[in-house]
Amino acid sequence: MTRHIRHAGVFCALLLVALLLNAARVQVVQAPAYDGNPANRRPEIFRYGQPRGDILVDGRPVTGSKDTREHLRYERTYTDGPLYAPVTGFASQLYGTTLLEKAEDGILSGTDPMLAPFPLWNDFTRARSRGGDVVTTIDPAAQRAAYEGLAGRKGAVAALEPSTGRILALVSAPSYDPQPLSGNGAAAARAWKRLNADRDRPMLNRAVRQTYPPGSTFKVVTAAAALDAGVVTDLDAPTDSPDPYTPPGTRTRLTNASRGCRDASVREAFTLSCNTVFAKLGVEVGATDMTATAQAFGFNNPALRIPFPVARSTFDTSLDEAQLALSSIGQYNTRATPLQMAMVAAAVANGGQLREPYLVERTTRPGGSTLATAGSRAVRQAMYPSTAVRLRALMREVVEDGTGRRAAIRGAKVGGKTGTAQHGLGNSGTPYAWFVSWAQGDGDLEPRVAVAVVVEEAEADRGDISGGGDAAPIARAVMKAVLGSR
Known part of the structure; x- marks a missing residue:
C-alpha cells in the first residue's frame, strides 16, 4: 500500500513539474507570439485600463483622460485641442500616437x-506604474498669439528662446481637434477619414514636418557666409553688382522687386x-563655404529631434555656379522648415x-x-561672434528702415528679414510670405525670442505678397507676447 502511495505521489509531482514547465513555456517563451496575435486584446485592455499622464503648458494640463466604463476604459481628452495639436499630437485607441504623445508614450502610459521603483517586480507581476507627466517649454501667450495671427490662413510659426533653445511656440494652420480621434468607435473612424480627405492637410505639422523654399530670409545665411569667409569686409562698400544679374553659364536675367540694387552695398x-x-555674393563665396555655413545653421541635419523628429532642411551640396546663385537667395533646391529658420534668427x-x-522641459x-x-x-558656432553683431545691426535696419517695419515694437529692439x-511649375504658385x-x-540683457513665420496663401494680390506685409505682423504679435509674459 505504501509503495502505491509513493508512486502516486511521484506521479503527481511529475505532473506538477510538467504543469509548471508548460506554464513557463506559455508565459515566457510563447508570450511574444501571444502578445502580437491580433486576436489578443489583453494588451490594449491593459494599456487603456488606467488614466494616461498629462502634457503640461505653463503648469496647466492641456490633456486629460475620460472614463468610458468600456473594455478600453480610458480615452484621451484635450483642452484647446486645435491650439496645441502641433505640440501634443493625438493618442488614439484606433490609430496610435503622434508627436509628443508618441515620443513620450513610455512616460505618459506608465x-x-x-x-x-522595482522594475523586475513589475516585469514578474505584469503590473504597470501610473503615467507620469510631460512639462513643455511652450509659452501659452506666444502660442495663442501665433495661432490667432494665422487664423484662416495656411502657414506655420516657430518661436525659440535664443540663449537656451527652448521652443516657446509651435503652431501649424489649419489645425485640427485631436479629441474625436481618441476613441475606437465609428465616430473616431469618421473623423480620421474626414481629416485625411481634407485637401488642406490639417494633421500635417507645417512647423516641423513641412519644408518650404525660404526665399530672401536665407540671405541671413548668405550674409553670414560672406562675412565669415572675408568676401565682405565693409558692409557699406559698393558690391559691383549689375541689375539685372545673369548667373554664370546661363542667359537667365535675375531681377529685383526693389529699385536701387545696382552696385548696392551689402547693407x-x-x-x-x-x-x-x-x-x-553666393557665387563669390563659393559652394564649399556656403554649404559649410548652411550646415552650421542646421541645414542637411537628418537627426534633429525635439523630441519627435523634424524634417531635414536642405542646402544642395553639388551645385554649379548658376544653381549656387539661386540657392543663395533661398530658391532652387534650398528648403527649410519654419523651425529651421527660427534657428537661423x-x-x-x-x-x-x-x-x-x-520642447520638453x-x-x-x-x-x-x-x-x-x-x-x-548641444551648442554649435554657426558664425563668428563679430559676424553675428553685424547681422543683428543689419536685421534691425530692416525693421527700422526697410521691408520689416510692421514688426517694430515700441520700447524693444527688433531685428528681422522678410x-x-x-514655387510651383515656372514659379506659377502663389508665393510664400516669410518673416524671421x-x-x-x-530691460533685457539679451534677445528673449526668435521667430519664423511662413504664410502659404497670403490674402493680398499675388504681386503685393510680402513677408513684411503678411508674416511680419504675426511675428510681432508673438514677440510682443513673449516680451510681456515675464
Missing part, C-alpha cells in the same frame, strides 16, 4: 522603467532685399551660437517629483 542690399547682390540673436531646440512622476530634465543642450519665396526675427526688451 510603461517607462524609470517610473517603477543697402540687405535692407532692400536685393536678389542680384546676394546671388552674386536665434543664432544671430545669440552671438553666433546655436542652441539645439527642445522635464518629465515628472505621478506625484510631481522630477523624473528627468532637459539638461544641457522673404517672398517663389528676434526681439530684445528694453
Whole structure:
C-alpha cells in the first residue's frame, strides 16, 4: 500500500513539474507570439485600463483622460485641442500616437522603467506604474498669439528662446481637434477619414514636418557666409553688382522687386532685399563655404529631434555656379522648415551660437517629483561672434528702415528679414510670405525670442505678397507676447 502511495505521489509531482514547465513555456517563451496575435486584446485592455499622464503648458494640463466604463476604459481628452495639436499630437485607441504623445508614450502610459521603483517586480507581476507627466517649454501667450495671427490662413510659426533653445511656440494652420480621434468607435473612424480627405492637410505639422523654399530670409545665411569667409569686409562698400544679374553659364536675367540694387552695398542690399547682390555674393563665396555655413545653421541635419523628429532642411551640396546663385537667395533646391529658420534668427540673436531646440522641459512622476530634465543642450558656432553683431545691426535696419517695419515694437529692439519665396511649375504658385526675427526688451540683457513665420496663401494680390506685409505682423504679435509674459 505504501509503495502505491509513493508512486502516486511521484506521479503527481511529475505532473506538477510538467504543469509548471508548460506554464513557463506559455508565459515566457510563447508570450511574444501571444502578445502580437491580433486576436489578443489583453494588451490594449491593459494599456487603456488606467488614466494616461498629462502634457503640461505653463503648469496647466492641456490633456486629460475620460472614463468610458468600456473594455478600453480610458480615452484621451484635450483642452484647446486645435491650439496645441502641433505640440501634443493625438493618442488614439484606433490609430496610435503622434508627436509628443508618441515620443513620450513610455512616460505618459506608465510603461517607462524609470517610473517603477522595482522594475523586475513589475516585469514578474505584469503590473504597470501610473503615467507620469510631460512639462513643455511652450509659452501659452506666444502660442495663442501665433495661432490667432494665422487664423484662416495656411502657414506655420516657430518661436525659440535664443540663449537656451527652448521652443516657446509651435503652431501649424489649419489645425485640427485631436479629441474625436481618441476613441475606437465609428465616430473616431469618421473623423480620421474626414481629416485625411481634407485637401488642406490639417494633421500635417507645417512647423516641423513641412519644408518650404525660404526665399530672401536665407540671405541671413548668405550674409553670414560672406562675412565669415572675408568676401565682405565693409558692409557699406559698393558690391559691383549689375541689375539685372545673369548667373554664370546661363542667359537667365535675375531681377529685383526693389529699385536701387545696382552696385548696392551689402547693407543697402540687405535692407532692400536685393536678389542680384546676394546671388552674386553666393557665387563669390563659393559652394564649399556656403554649404559649410548652411550646415552650421542646421541645414542637411537628418537627426534633429525635439523630441519627435523634424524634417531635414536642405542646402544642395553639388551645385554649379548658376544653381549656387539661386540657392543663395533661398530658391532652387534650398528648403527649410519654419523651425529651421527660427534657428537661423536665434543664432544671430545669440552671438553666433546655436542652441539645439527642445520642447520638453522635464518629465515628472505621478506625484510631481522630477523624473528627468532637459539638461544641457548641444551648442554649435554657426558664425563668428563679430559676424553675428553685424547681422543683428543689419536685421534691425530692416525693421527700422526697410521691408520689416510692421514688426517694430515700441520700447524693444527688433531685428528681422522678410522673404517672398517663389514655387510651383515656372514659379506659377502663389508665393510664400516669410518673416524671421528676434526681439530684445528694453530691460533685457539679451534677445528673449526668435521667430519664423511662413504664410502659404497670403490674402493680398499675388504681386503685393510680402513677408513684411503678411508674416511680419504675426511675428510681432508673438514677440510682443513673449516680451510681456515675464
